[in-house]
Amino acid sequence: MTTRNQRNTAPPALLVRGGHLVDPVSGRDGLFDVLIEHGRVVGVGSPGSLDPAQLAMPGMGSDVPVIDARGLIVAPGFVDMHVHLREPGYEYKETIETGTRAAVAGGVTSVACMANTDPVNDNASVTKYIIDKGAEAGYANVYPIGAVSVGLKGERMAEFGKMVEAGIVAVSDDGMPVADSSLMRRALEYARMFDIPVIVHEEDPGLCCGAVMNEGTVSVRLGLRGMPSAGESVMVARDIELARATRGRLHIAHISCAEAVEMVRRAKAEGLAVTAEAAPHHFILEESAVDGYNTNAKMKPPLRTARDVEAVRQGLADGTIDAIATDHAPHHRDEKVCEFDKAAFGILGLETMLPLSLELVRAGYLSMTRLIDALAPAPSRILGIERGTLEPGAVADLVLFDPEREWTLTAATMVSKSRNTPFDGWKMKGRVVRTLVGGVTVWEHTE
Amino acid sequence: MALGNRHLLGLEGVSAEDITVLLDTAESLVEVSRREVKKLPALRGKTVINFFVENSTRTRTSFEIAAKRLSADAISISSSSSSMAKGETFEDTARNLAAMSPDCIVVRHPASGAARFLAGVVDCSIINAGDGSHEHPTQALLDLLTIRQRKKCAWKDLVVTIVGDIVHSRVARSNLFGLRTLGATVRLAGPPTLLPEEFREFGAELYYDIGSAVQDADVIMMLRIQHERMASNYFPTLNEYARYFCLNAEKVARAKPDVIILHPGPINRGIEISSEVADGPYSVIMSQVANGVALRMALLYQLIIPGADGIRGSALVEPAVTAAPGRARIE
Numbered sequence: 001m002t003t004r005n006q007r008n009t010a011p012p013a014l015l016v017r018g019g020h021l022v023d024p025v026s027g028r029d030g031l032f033d034v035l036i037e038h039g040r041v042v043g044v045g046s047p048g049s050l051d052p053a054q055l056a057m058p059g060m061g062s063d064v065p066v067i068d069a070r071g072l073i074v075a076p077g078f079v080d081m082h083v084h085l086r087e088p089g090y091e092y093k094e095t096i097e098t099g100t101r102a103a104v105a106g107g108v109t110s111v112a113c114m115a116n117t118d119p120v121n122d123n124a125s126v127t128k129y130i131i132d133k134g135a136e137a138g139y140a141n142v143y144p145i146g147a148v149s150v151g152l153k154g155e156r157m158a159e160f161g162k163m164v165e166a167g168i169v170a171v172s173d174d175g176m177p178v179a180d181s182s183l184m185r186r187a188l189e190y191a192r193m194f195d196i197p198v199i200v201h202e203e204d205p206g207l208c209c210g211a212v213m214n215e216g217t218v219s220v221r222l223g224l225r226g227m228p229s230a231g232e233s234v235m236v237a238r239d240i241e242l243a244r245a246t247r248g249r250l251h252i253a254h255i256s257c258a259e260a261v262e263m264v265r266r267a268k269a270e271g272l273a274v275t276a277e278a279a280p281h282h283f284i285l286e287e288s289a290v291d292g293y294n295t296n297a298k299m300k301p302p303l304r305t306a307r308d309v310e311a312v313r314q315g316l317a318d319g320t321i322d323a324i325a326t327d328h329a330p331h332h333r334d335e336k337v338c339e340f341d342k343a344a345f346g347i348l349g350l351e352t353m354l355p356l357s358l359e360l361v362r363a364g365y366l367s368m369t370r371l372i373d374a375l376a377p378a379p380s381r382i383l384g385i386e387r388g389t390l391e392p393g394a395v396a397d398l399v400l401f402d403p404e405r406e407w408t409l410t411a412a413t414m415v416s417k418s419r420n421t422p423f424d425g426w427k428m429k430g431r432v433v434r435t436l437v438g439g440v441t442v443w444e445h446t447e
Numbered sequence: 448m449a450l451g452n453r454h455l456l457g458l459e460g461v462s463a464e465d466i467t468v469l470l471d472t473a474e475s476l477v478e479v480s481r482r483e484v485k486k487l488p489a490l491r492g493k494t495v496i497n498f499f500v501e502n503s504t505r506t507r508t509s510f511e512i513a514a515k516r517l518s519a520d521a522i523s524i525s526s527s528s529s530s531m532a533k534g535e536t537f538e539d540t541a542r543n544l545a546a547m548s549p550d551c552i553v554v555r556h557p558a559s560g561a562a563r564f565l566a567g568v569v570d571c572s573i574i575n576a577g578d579g580s581h582e583h584p585t586q587a588l589l590d591l592l593t594i595r596q597r598k599k600c601a602w603k604d605l606v607v608t609i610v611g612d613i614v615h616s617r618v619a620r621s622n623l624f625g626l627r628t629l630g631a632t633v634r635l636a637g638p639p640t641l642l643p644e645e646f647r648e649f650g651a652e653l654y655y656d657i658g659s660a661v662q663d664a665d666v667i668m669m670l671r672i673q674h675e676r677m678a679s680n681y682f683p684t685l686n687e688y689a690r691y692f693c694l695n696a697e698k699v700a701r702a703k704p705d706v707i708i709l710h711p712g713p714i715n716r717g718i719e720i721s722s723e724v725a726d727g728p729y730s731v732i733m734s735q736v737a738n739g740v741a742l743r744m745a746l747l748y749q750l751i752i753p754g755a756d757g758i759r760g761s762a763l764v765e766p767a768v769t770a771a772p773g774r775a776r777i778e
Binding site for chain 1: 557617
């Protein structure tokens, strides 16, 4: 495996040849060559039709470097709109550099990072720090998400405007649900001025107080305190009503229960500005993964039942759930190797996003085009960022992957600084072979 | 068999045969406590650490006496006297204890799953002496022993009613698993806030009315109700709880004439059990305490002595986790 970072200059021209392009925005789904110049897509054509010599680069001729994409899918780089990069403040778990490197290893070329750092990203200076660090690292594009409330305390609204000017693409108190309905109402209203979504972590603090997993058969058997589905759905219901009242843009993070999926489905049918994302663990794992007090199966919202897993899959299939986002949440070993009650919530996501998501294609829930839509264009639309397509003129962020290649995940060799994955030792199918950001190869997998 | 593989972490998954062997062994040890010299040399030179991260008087004393009656060197550590009070993690404290080469660690901990966690960290035998709301297998085993001494019929003909704060009770879970494995009928009773419907999936019958729950019961087991539950609105007041769930003579009269009444202690007189019942002829609470020592002697002996009669290799180990647990079906 080798990686280069973006400080390597982009070649003036580059041809990605012979791959199967899946670009939902243009509707292309077939064999196409992609020509890139100065970090942007300049031409997409049938195999062999793009001659760099006759396009915008006279004089380059046959010297244009070629990436052989035969047998691979070529897609817009994935946009993971829900990650925790942990910097500033928790660099022992992950840094912006290690997190974005894990991103590109997973085919993710853009990440939106949550505000629960220390200090909290509730002001423009922290926003700017994160953006600078992301640029310095030179792997994935980093789009910070600002806090809804100062210090994530759920009391006073943070300065959305100044943070937007500094570069945030959304606001969220992720990890700390906004309990105060009045604050949520104002946030949805005020955010309209900047046309940014308010991303909500739906967890009723009273119903979920002290709980560590889904409430149900497994929690009853293990003697662990459970979070009922209602702990999520009552908040989703509240926020949909507030979105209706305010006409604000509401985005439901990591939706996990059947009731919530149905509420979003109805809200969309009514035409409300409500979107949603789901994490791969919520459509691959059930609550029984906690058996044996497996702290790598501890996250919020919790793993739920087979019925909920099916609802999330159906929600992704019919577009009720717009996007797949990982909620990449690195934690140090010591925060996971401990009593279950004490263990931190959350798991790694970036490096397993593609193979886990491909399971839904293989099982017939999603077409490949719909999968790529959920991984790139959909989150780009929600965040209002110009990513997620390989139309001529677009930034050349792309991923080349082999959907059939099998490999075994080994936690110890993951790119992230942390190791907290429930998928250690799992046979995976689908491998990112190369990732380009702005026309530069930032990740290349070699066997 | 390897000593390191032998734990008692819970009764879930332990076979009827293994439970029976343990009860038989305990039965043979009951008389030791009635001797003039209450000591056997069985565990001479063995070390047992009672690692109690949560307070306990009865269970800790019982284990300590059990170990000493078998001539083991037994020491007890509580959370306030351990380095955990200085901020050391559970794992680090456990590793330090393990480095001193005990043969068995008996652990009590407020977190569910703590005993299992410990079994993954150290390589001596682990006995779960109560982990959070999960299991308290030795309490259930001594309850089973007490029931078996008093009831001559087959387990499948017994109706056992357990009343109280079921959802938070490790005693209820261990008894439910053990009793169902042996074939008894188990009725659980309490307010719906403390009795989730999911318990049906483990073979229990659920009752919100204690009168119906104890009707023709052979055994009634009362659980301690904790004052803290009021603060979380599981029920309005202890007074109202007692009105519906306190076991008094009138309710006992609905059970079988030879009913026995158990309580793991410590009891709240007048809350979950009236004094007349706790001290009355049906109460076997003191027998439970006495049996606790014999049962724990039996267990320590069988876990610590490799090849001890009647216990096979994996019998007391929690069932192995199947491959890729939790993976949702996908076709």
